[in-house]
Amino acid sequence: MIMPLFNFYLKDIHSTVPTSVYMQSKYNCYERLMLTTGEKILPAHWDFTKKRAISKFNRLEYPAINDWLDKMEMAAKDYFRTCKFQGYIPNAAELKAHLEQKFNLNPKPIVIVPEPVRVTLLGFLNRFIETEVNNKAAATIFTYKTCRRHLIGFSKYLGKKDFDFDEINEDFYNGYIQYLNAQNFAKNTVGKQIKVLKTILNASADRGINTNLFFKSKIFKKPLEDVDKIYLTEKEIQDIYKVDLTNEAKSYQAIRDLFVIACYTGFRFSDFSTLTKEHISENFITKKTMKTRAKVVIPIHPIVREILAKYDNEIPRSYTRQ
Numbered sequence: 453m454i455m456p457l458f459n460f461y462l463k464d465i466h467s468t469v470p471t472s473v474y475m476q477s478k479y480n481c482y483e484r485l486m487l488t489t490g491e492k493i494l495p496a497h498w499d500f501t502k503k504r505a506i507s508k509f510n511r512l513e514y515p516a517i518n519d520w521l522d523k524m525e526m527a528a529k530d531y532f533r534t535c536k537f538q539g540y541i542p543n544a545a546e547l548k549a550h551l552e553q554k555f556n557l558n559p560k561p562i563v564i565v566p567e568p569v570r571v572t573l574l575g576f577l578n579r580f581i582e583t584e585v586n587n588k589a590a591a592t593i594f595t596y597k598t599c600r601r602h603l604i605g606f607s608k609y610l611g612k613k614d615f616d617f618d619e620i621n622e623d624f625y626n627g628y629i630q631y632l633n634a635q636n637f638a639k640n641t642v643g644k645q646i647k648v649l650k651t652i653l654n655a656s657a658d659r660g661i662n663t664n665l666f667f668k669s670k671i672f673k674k675p676l677e678d679v680d681k682i683y684l685t686e687k688e689i690q691d692i693y694k695v696d697l698t699n700e701a702k703s704y705q706a707i708r709d710l711f712v713i714a715c716y717t718g719f720r721f722s723d724f725s726t727l728t729k730e731h732i733s734e735n736f737i738t739k740k741t742m743k744t745r746a747k748v749v750i751p752i753h754p755i756v757r758e759i760l761a762k763y764d765n766e767i768p769r770s771y772t773r774q
Contacts, residue, residue: 489520
């Protein structure tokens with residue numbers, strides 16, 4: 453097979469602005485090469501016979517363009533000749549790939565890898581609260597916000613704006629404990645704040661954001677103190693229920709009855725104060741708790757049944773949380 457012709461053509465011969473110059477070649481019946489040269493020129497400055505820029509316009513870049521086109525044509529012929537010498541005819545795709553690589557005609561775009569965004573403790577806590585607000589009870593979200601408030605106070609105390617996760621070490625733990633103690637919190641209140649903080653740190657580790665697991669060590673523990681567990685005996689509850697309040701304000705009896713219901717159901721205030729007829733069946737009270745969102749089924753104690761009967765199977769009005 454004889455050497456194919458490699459000619460140069462303009463993309464748009466009618467253009468009034470510089471247009472791209474392409475290399476073209478047809479050979480072996482079906483092989484067709486179409487390759488951009490990376491150069492542009494005004495059609496008025498192009499010699500359509502010689503397939504080169506017209507040098508008479510005294511444009512400094514035109515001799516360079518022609519030299520570039522000569523080199524590309526020579527490189528195409530050299531590659532074709534080498535392949536033929538090795539016993540095969542290169543297809544148009546191979547020829548195009550060779551020229552693009554040789555003359556860097558199709559450079560790969562520079563990939564700019566953005567630096568990972570540094571996630572801080574308070575930054576994560578803010579996002580965590582936003583995402584959990586629809587998944588957790590309002591009381592739980594309140595504890596997260598309280599934790600955030602104390603961490604912000606601690607950071608300001610240290611003259612900082614935030615904490616990196618790798619700063620959560622023994623010094624941080626000891627300093628935070630001292631800061632909370634300085635707020636005159638009870639020991640168990642300090643312990644609760646450490647517990648909530650550990651919950652936040654666990655969440656950050658579960659999401660792969662925090663790789664510092666010091667908070668899981670035995671050092672990072674919540675302080676506790678023994679407290680007296682005050683409770684009522686069965687007799688004391690019944691004595692409270694039997695107190696005659698007929699001469700007292702109506703609210704006194706309602707509040708007392710609601711308290712007795714709380715004793716015999718074990719509900720938190722947020723749960724027993726929001727009971728309705730829909731939660732009450734013949735023998736059971738069924739309700740999804742506010743704090744844990746868990747469904748609980750509680751047998752109705754005879755005294756609770758008696759109280760419900762007094763209020764037409766409704767729950768007494770909650771006049772005050774206290």
